[in-house]
Amino acid sequence: MTERRISKLRVALLSYDERELRVRKNYLEEQNPALECVCYHSGEAFLDEVRQRRSVDIVVLSSQLEDMDGYEFLKRLNMVRNRPLLLLQGDSWYGDTTAACLRPDGFNYVMERSSLMGLLQDLRGSSEAGVFWGPPFCRELYTEWGIRLPDMNSEYLTSALQIVCATERKLALRKEILQNVAEEHNTSVAAIDCGIRRLVDAAEKRNTEGWQKFKQDYGLMGQSVTLSKLIYAARQKLIDTDSQIRKARR
DSSP: OOOOOOSOEEEEEEOSOHHHHHHHHHHHHHHOTTEEEEEESOHHHHHHHHHHOOOOSEEEEOSOOSSSOHHHHHHHHTTSTTOOEEEEESGGGOSHHHHHHSOSSSOEEEESOOSHHHHHHHHTTHHHHOSOOSHHHHHHHHHHTTOOSSOHHHHHHHHHHHHHTTOSSOOOIIIIIIHHHHHHHTSOHHHHHHHHHHHHHHHHHHOOHHHHHHHHHTTOTTSOOOHHHHHHHHHHHHHHHHHHHHHHHO
């Protein structure tokens, strides 16, 4: 399969606080050259931009805007055709009011981390595989495999997917993938290795139709499913899913 290449992932950062926007933009672009951030403190200016052309891949909203509150912005964004993925950052978005403003189409994601480092981690995988690498995609995939959620081992795999999606080159399993996952979860490489292997064992034991189809589609039938093969097959699944969703939205 041919992977879709993206030179830059365009991220729109929205907030009424211009200083906050500058700090976030400088930090994110410095830490991840694959990101190109554009800042808006006016909701109307951003909405005009996306109505005229699809200029961003991800919208990050962390607070109210200069000319409208966050909920008014969400309602108006929902009316925009082919709108980008929406990430809501901060603790104020958890609740029924937010849920009522969001479309049930899979293009919304409330981030659990509010720091700049957390934001970078949430954006980390997007540059290569598009914007559908995140927890909503992963939860659906794991459910198809018969994994009962919440599950810490599946969180380890999600972190590994974020890492391999951040670059086009093939990464060393232990030194470049598992080591970074271990640091993120404050545990050992051995624990991450063992955890993801237990996830594979659970999927093999349950052997759901979703797991069989995944293995068949990505060349894993009739062979041992190693960690490296699993991670890169799931990465390709993500890329293919992103491509299908994008085509459907055109």
